[in-house]
Amino acid sequence: MFLQRTAIAAARRAAVSPVVKRSFSTSLVRLTTPPPSGANEGKVKKFQEIKTEEDLLPPGALPGTVPTDLEQATGLERLEILGKMEGVDIFDMKPLDASRKGTLDNPIIVKSFGDEQYAGCTGYPADSHVTIWLTMSRDRPIERCPECGNVLKMEYVGPQDDHHHDHHHGYEEPKTFADFVRPEYR
Ligand SMILES: [Zn+2]
Known part of the structure; x- marks a missing residue:
């Protein structure tokens, strides 16, 4: 409670008379000054250094x-970007x-990380019919x-220990x- 009140008081004081009075011209200078390049470089983990979600x-x-x-990218998007920087196509695009x-007997294999996967067929040779999903x-x-009888088969390559798949409740x-x-007859 005490901390909160002092924080509010400090904020009010700052609003009334900011410690550093910035004029329009100083903002302009700040904008035109290029950011120090490479300042974040040491903090960016490389693809090989990724071990945990953190x-x-x-x-x-x-x-x-x-x-x-x-x-600013996080999670899987970050992993994808880091992989691309090292020439690793982690999602096999x-x-x-x-x-x-x-x-x-010999289907076209479609790898998937998820429970469901959509794939577009355009026939054989490719583009001989409109895309059918x-x-x-x-x-x-x-x-x-x-349309053309092409057979696709999804091969699940995602995590094996996900409990989500326990027979859909x-x-x-x-x-x-x-x-x-x-x-x-198939
Ligand atoms: Zn087709």
Whole structure:
């Protein structure tokens, strides 16, 4: 209580008569002065140094400067940026294999970190039909393009110990006609 009151009093005093009176001209000088370059460089952890989630917290920008992505991105976005700086494509953003048409015996593999993954098929050869979006999930990893028959299969590469996937708390995906097609007809 005592601390709060003194803080408010101090704030009022500062508002009435700021310690440093800044004029318009000094602000202009501040804006045109370039920020000291590389001042944050020592605080930015390299891709190889990332071990825990805390390592993915950014250093932030210096006062008076606009933060760059490297200075303010957090979490997975930060990991992606740090990886790119080292030439590591952590999310594997390469286009899907378009050198052949996927079959049920030999599907086109789509890696996914999540429970569900969308992939666009444009046919074989690529761009021979409009993009048709297919939805794969961990429960239903194989999907077939209704236009060209291309078969995609999701390969889950995310964390194995996530409890979220514990059978969806009794939820079961509604059945479709595809569930009743005999395996030999697929
Ligand atoms: Zn297709």
